[in-house]
Amino acid sequence: MTAIGPDTRITLGHGMRFQWEPSQEAHVLLYPEGMVKLNDSASAVLKHCDGRRVSEILEALHTQFPDADLDADVHAFLEDAHERGWIRAGE
Amino acid sequence: MNAAGSAPGNDPGSPLWFLAELTYRCPLQCAYCSNPLDFARYREELTTDEWLRVLREVRQLGAVQLGFSGGEPLVRKDLEILVAEARKLGFYSNLITSGVGLDGDRLAALKEAGLDHVQISFQAATAELSDDVAGRAQFAHKEAMAREIRRQGYPMVLNVVLHRRNLDQIEEILQMAADLGADYVELANTQYHGWAYLNRTALMPSRRQLLHAEEVANRWRKRMEGRMKIYFIWSDYYEGRPKPCMNGWGTTFIGVAPDGSAIPCHGAAMLPGPALPSVREHGLDWIWRESELFNRFRGTEWMQEPCRSCPERGKDFGGCRCQAYLLSGDAAVTDPTCSLSPLHERVRHAVERADLPGAPAEQPLLLRNARHSRQLSEAENSPEPDPATTEQR
Numbered sequence: 001m002t003a004i005g006p007d008t009r010i011t012l013g014h015g016m017r018f019q020w021e022p023s024q025e026a027h028v029l030l031y032p033e034g035m036v037k038l039n040d041s042a043s044a045v046l047k048h049c050d051g052r053r054v055s056e057i058l059e060a061l062h063t064q065f066p067d068a069d070l071d072a073d074v075h076a077f078l079e080d081a082h083e084r085g086w087i088r089a090g091e
Numbered sequence: 092m093n094a095a096g097s098a099p100g101n102d103p104g105s106p107l108w109f110l111a112e113l114t115y116r117c118p119l120q121c122a123y124c125s126n127p128l129d130f131a132r133y134r135e136e137l138t139t140d141e142w143l144r145v146l147r148e149v150r151q152l153g154a155v156q157l158g159f160s161g162g163e164p165l166v167r168k169d170l171e172i173l174v175a176e177a178r179k180l181g182f183y184s185n186l187i188t189s190g191v192g193l194d195g196d197r198l199a200a201l202k203e204a205g206l207d208h209v210q211i212s213f214q215a216a217t218a219e220l221s222d223d224v225a226g227r228a229q230f231a232h233k234e235a236m237a238r239e240i241r242r243q244g245y246p247m248v249l250n251v252v253l254h255r256r257n258l259d260q261i262e263e264i265l266q267m268a269a270d271l272g273a274d275y276v277e278l279a280n281t282q283y284h285g286w287a288y289l290n291r292t293a294l295m296p297s298r299r300q301l302l303h304a305e306e307v308a309n310r311w312r313k314r315m316e317g318r319m320k321i322y323f324i325w326s327d328y329y330e331g332r333p334k335p336c337m338n339g340w341g342t343t344f345i346g347v348a349p350d351g352s353a354i355p356c357h358g359a360a361m362l363p364g365p366a367l368p369s370v371r372e373h374g375l376d377w378i379w380r381e382s383e384l385f386n387r388f389r390g391t392e393w394m395q396e397p398c399r400s401c402p403e404r405g406k407d408f409g410g411c412r413c414q415a416y417l418l419s420g421d422a423a424v425t426d427p428t429c430s431l432s433p434l435h436e437r438v439r440h441a442v443e444r445a446d447l448p449g450a451p452a453e454q455p456l457l458l459r460n461a462r463h464s465r466q467l468s469e470a471e472n473s474p475e476p477d478p479a480t481t482e483q484r
Contacts, residue, residue, distance in 0.1 A: 012273065013247030015208055017183055022107040023153030030183035032208045032275055034247050035107065035155060085317075 004078050008057040010048075013085045018046050029086055036086070045077055049087050054078065078082050103341055103380060105153025109182075110346035110357075111142065113170070117162040118191045120226035120458035121214065123252050123287035123294060126162065127360040129205045136349045141370070143176050145347055147376035150180040154345065157182040158210075162349070166190040171204045177204025185210055185248075190236035191229050198236075198243050199380070210248040210277075215256075216263035224256060226458055237271040244283060249273035253304065254281045254294040255445070261304040264313045264363055273319055277372040278308055280326040284413045286359045286459045289467075291453035295445035301329060327428035328438050332403070333410025336426075340388035340412065345379060346404035353378045355385050358413035362422045388412055388423070397432070398425045 004010075012018060017030040027043035029036045029053045038046065044064070048057040054075075063068060115130040127133075137145070146157075157177050164170055165188055177184045186201065187210045197260040198209075214221040221228035240247045249268045250459050251257070258265070261278070268276045280301070281287045281294050306321040315321065327333045337344045337356045346354040353365035353375070354360065360367060379385055391404055398409045409415075410426025415452065418427040419434050427434040457463055 003240075017207065019181060021153075021155060023155075028155070032154065032185065032210070032248050033156070035183075073115075 004054060004075065004082060006058075007055065007091075008052060008054050008089045009051055009091065010057065010078065011051050011088050011090070012046070012049055013088055016086060018049075029070075031085075041073070042077065042081075045074055046081070046086070093181075100389075103385070106343060106345040106379060108158075109149045109154040110158045110344070111140070111145070111164075111173070112160050112346060112348050113137075113163065113164045113167045113173075114349050115162040116166045117189070117459075118166075118226075119214075119228060120460045121191050121252070121286070122224050122290045122456040123254060123281045123285075123404070124459040125282075125285045125287070125357045126459065126463070127358075128285065128289065128463055129468040130162075130459075130467060131461040133348065133350045136167075137347075137351050138369070139172055142169070142173050142350065145370050145375065146173065146176050146180060146182070148370075149345060149347075150182060151378055152375055154181055154343075155181070157184040158187050159184065160187040163192060165197065171200050174201055174206045178458055180214045183207050185337075187248075187250075188212070189228075190233040193236045193239075195239050195243075198239055198245075198362070200340055202243055202245065203378040206245070208246040208248065210250055212239060212250045212252070213237075213264070214251070216260045216267050220257055220260065224254075224456060226460070234267075234271065238275070241272040246274045247272065248275040248277060249278065250277040251284045252279050252281055254287075255296040255300065256294070258296050258300040258304045261307045265307065269311075269315060269319060275320045276322065278304070278321065278323045280324055280329075281416075282326055282411070283328065284411075284417065285361075286457070288417050290456050290478070291441065292444070293456050295328070295441060297446045298329065298442070299446075303327070327411065327414065327426070328442055330428070331430040333407050333414065333426040333428045336411035338412075339408040341379075341385040342389070345375075345385075353384075355388075356411075356413065358382070358411075358425050362412060362416055364422065369404055393423055395424055401431065455468045 019028060021028045024037055027038045029038060029060055042060065045057065048060050058071060058074060062075065078087065082089055114136055115126050115133050128404040140301055159170065164186060174184060184207050186206055190211045212234065213233060215227045218230035221230045237247065249271065252266055283291050287294060305323050307319055312321045330479050344355065346357065347370055348354055348360065351370040352360065353370060354367060354381050367389065368378045368382040368384055394404060394409055398404050410429055412422045414428055415424050415426045425432040429435065
């Protein structure tokens with residue numbers, strides 16, 4: 001498995017779609033035969049997983065949440081999301 | 092997900108999963124088809140405009156997963172128009188197809204319209220057996236189409252309904268799925284409704300076959316970890332507990348049949364009781380919230396013993412209403428596949444019979460086609476057809 005470092009580019013997993021679902025009042029991740037309802041922090045990260053590097057994702061999050069110390073949490077989330085196939089990690 | 096167990100009158104929440112059965116026309120004749128036995132009676136298919144309205148209204152209700160199904164949905168020439176509307180509305184859409192009638196251009200046009208993924212069904216790992224259970228199954232063409240689905244970048248679900256005749260091909264089936272590059276493999280053991288109930292004796296496997304197949308599936312799951320997801324789903328008959336059919340009646344699933352009848356499950360058309368509400372006469376919001384049919388088995392109030400006082404009633408919701416009806420003549424009893432049902436021995440006997448050597452393999456299959464459908468409609472459909480009267484192909 002690819003290690004996720006600052007230069008890794010993150011995209012959504014094959015066939016995954018990220019969108020706002022009014023009836024769920026939440027962002028969701030859609031994939032064949034299933035759906036994950038996302039909490040606020042997961043959707044804040046996934047919103048930026050469009051081919052950007054991890055460093056750029058962190059930068060965007062720091063701008064959005066200037067007072068939060070979130071690097072470790074974001075890394076842990078990305079590892080977990082990668083394991084579940086929600087995201088792909090590339091060069 | 093919705094909270095289960097809401098009583099009628101309470102807000103039933105939103106459906107999540109919409110199945111659009113566009114047509115019951117189909118080039119295949121699978122002997123375990125879940126379509127109604129009298130499908131040949133469904134002649135007045137909804138028009139394009141009617142389907143477009145249904146898509147909008149169901150999306151408005153909150154459904155997000157959409158399956159275009161049938162019969163064979165590719166038979167509908169307006170499929171691209173419906174897919175495009177579904178994409179525009181924010182559905183995540185799936186084409187549930189046999190691959191027969193498909194070609195590269197149509198796949199590309201559907202992709203252009205916004206189709207998200209494709210579920211292609213295989214009947215077996217060889218042409219000969221595929222033809223045996225489905226009429227002319229066009230095995231080589233389906234393989235070519237599975238490769239094309241991959242080549243065009245769709246996520247691909249490969250679905251195989253398992254039964255007595257193809258379970259021993261499990262190794263070859265999984266090898267085929269891996270060779271074709273499936274992302275997901277659904278190994279769904281036959282559930283005995285519709286045509287499968289009619290062909291039950293011929294289709295039911297021995298327990299030994301099932302255990303062997305599951306073991307092979309587990310081995311492949313390990314081998315393909317991270318590349319191909321494998322689901323092996325047992326039939327309720329063999330498990331002692333039913334699965335939570337539809338995740339509970341009227342909680343998650345809504346389907347619309349080719350003629351516009353709204354259905355809370357695939358088999359609802361054969362259940363006695365309230366008529367199926369038609370989208371030609373009612374809005375989808377009313378059908379979901381108010382219609383007698385969708386409220387009939389919502390929550391737990393309708394349940395009889397032993398379900399009524401069972402601690403597991405919120406887990407499996409009493410099981411499958413179609414199984415209950417087919418096995419007992421009463422759609423409201425505890426699903427007899429549950430070992431707590433007083434009628435469970437009917438299921439146990441069927442399972443034991445399937446363990447006897449020899450005989451069941453000799454049973455002919457009654458293939459699902461319009462001629463047989465019309466004959467069955469004329470013969471008056473009885474809930475427990477005698478397999479001995481089924482006609483040989």
